[in-house]
Amino acid sequence: MTGTGTRPSIIADATTGHGDVPVQTRNARFASTDVTAFPPVTGREATWKLTPIADLQDLIGGSLDGSRYEVETTATGGAEVTWVGRDDARIGTAGVPEDRAAANAWSSFQEALLVRITGEEPAAATVTRTALGAAARGAHTIVDVARFAKAVVVLDNRGDAHLAENVEILVGDEADLTVVSVQDWADGAKHVANHFARVGRNAHLKHVVVSFGGGVVRVNPSVVLAGSGADGDLLGVYFADAGQHLESQVFLFHEADHTKGRVEYRGALQGDGAHTVWIGDVLIGPDATGTDSYEQNRNLVLTDGTRADSVPNLEIETGDIAGAGHASATGRFDDEQLFYLQARGIPEELARRLVVRGFLSSIVQKIGVPELEERLQEAIEAELAGSDR
Numbered sequence: 001m002t003g004t005g006t007r008p009s010i011i012a013d014a015t016t017g018h019g020d021v022p023v024q025t026r027n028a029r030f031a032s033t034d035v036t037a038f039p040p041v042t043g044r045e046a047t048w049k050l051t052p053i054a055d056l057q058d059l060i061g062g063s064l065d066g067s068r069y070e071v072e073t074t075a076t077g078g079a080e081v082t083w084v085g086r087d088d089a090r091i092g093t094a095g096v097p098e099d100r101a102a103a104n105a106w107s108s109f110q111e112a113l114l115v116r117i118t119g120e121e122p123a124a125a126t127v128t129r130t131a132l133g134a135a136a137r138g139a140h141t142i143v144d145v146a147r148f149a150k151a152v153v154v155l156d157n158r159g160d161a162h163l164a165e166n167v168e169i170l171v172g173d174e175a176d177l178t179v180v181s182v183q184d185w186a187d188g189a190k191h192v193a194n195h196f197a198r199v200g201r202n203a204h205l206k207h208v209v210v211s212f213g214g215g216v217v218r219v220n221p222s223v224v225l226a227g228s229g230a231d232g233d234l235l236g237v238y239f240a241d242a243g244q245h246l247e248s249q250v251f252l253f254h255e256a257d258h259t260k261g262r263v264e265y266r267g268a269l270q271g272d273g274a275h276t277v278w279i280g281d282v283l284i285g286p287d288a289t290g291t292d293s294y295e296q297n298r299n300l301v302l303t304d305g306t307r308a309d310s311v312p313n314l315e316i317e318t319g320d321i322a323g324a325g326h327a328s329a330t331g332r333f334d335d336e337q338l339f340y341l342q343a344r345g346i347p348e349e350l351a352r353r354l355v356v357r358g359f360l361s362s363i364v365q366k367i368g369v370p371e372l373e374e375r376l377q378e379a380i381e382a383e384l385a386g387s388d389r
Helices: 055-063 099-110 335-342 348-364 369-386
Strands: 072-077 081-085 111-117 123-129 136-144 150-159 163-170 176-185 191-197 202-211 216-225 232-241 245-254 260-269 275-282 290-299 309-314 323-331
Touching: 055 099, 055 163, 055 191, 072 081, 072 136, 072 369, 081 123, 081 191, 099 136, 099 163, 099 191, 099 290, 111 123, 136 150, 136 176, 150 369, 163 176, 163 202, 163 323, 176 191, 176 216, 176 369, 191 202, 191 232, 202 216, 216 232, 216 260, 232 245, 232 275, 232 348, 232 369, 245 290, 260 275, 260 309, 275 290, 290 348, 309 323, 348 369
Parallel strands: 111 136, 123 150, 136 163, 150 176, 163 191, 176 202, 191 216, 202 232, 216 245, 232 260, 245 275, 260 290, 275 309, 290 323
Antiparallel strands: 072 123, 081 111
């Protein structure tokens, strides 16, 4: 069965990137690493119609600087961060671009940043980018986790940026990986990212998208549970202010049998023109017997003048599953929660802040990196303090 959502996309011709055959399943979209295979983006396409494409046209189809950039890294345990060439065999194994911006980044990058995790002892790596600048840039990152390895990888983005990029995540059999992508950009930054992940047998991936900063930020994760017993937790938290656009289009594909998936994104919006977009696609394939899957998106509207688009979609191609479902909710404060707190002597404004903090912290607390969780809690407090002015 198919859940509610937007109209079907169109399968693109393998040469021209356009056509007129309706796509029947989410994984049937046209894909290519060649930007010229995609037609220009008009904003009428299903995958772009909620995005302010006028702000992103140079990233979607313009010239991008794909050279090596300045990056700060830390690595412990069996983690190593290096640069590799375009001929590296891992490139393209996790996924292939399905839109023009991703293909433009793919066509442009000269070297890929590789985060390699080996060994069975817990490892950690942090990649921090603070000096990308305002020029349009294309980038490519690979996170490659060997069999039985266990690691936490943080991709920390700050400062100015005008960036289109692809991130490939390879999780080996029996491995356990947490990847956290933090978008804490400066106010005017533009960032379009596609994350492709492939999870092996009995492996676990926790993928977390945190978007607080930037003018226009679009991070689209696509995760394939490819091995029997694979497990995926796809989490997201975002806070949009006046004039800010934060977007995630999430795809979780249960390809193998007895896989488990949980998708949960939560966001808050305040200020005139604050706009968030969440589209969640879950596909349970014909071989994914015994699958257990659930996705949900919840948005808390703090002021007038905001807009939250939320579209959960569910496709099931086998009748033998453990369970599947989806949900979406967007609304204002829960009056009962506010009444409960105020009845105990807490002033209304403080009560409101406590409700928002608790709403977003339910995701932050699942990250599992204490120092990062503390930083994000402080960022939430700063956002809420701004709402008081």
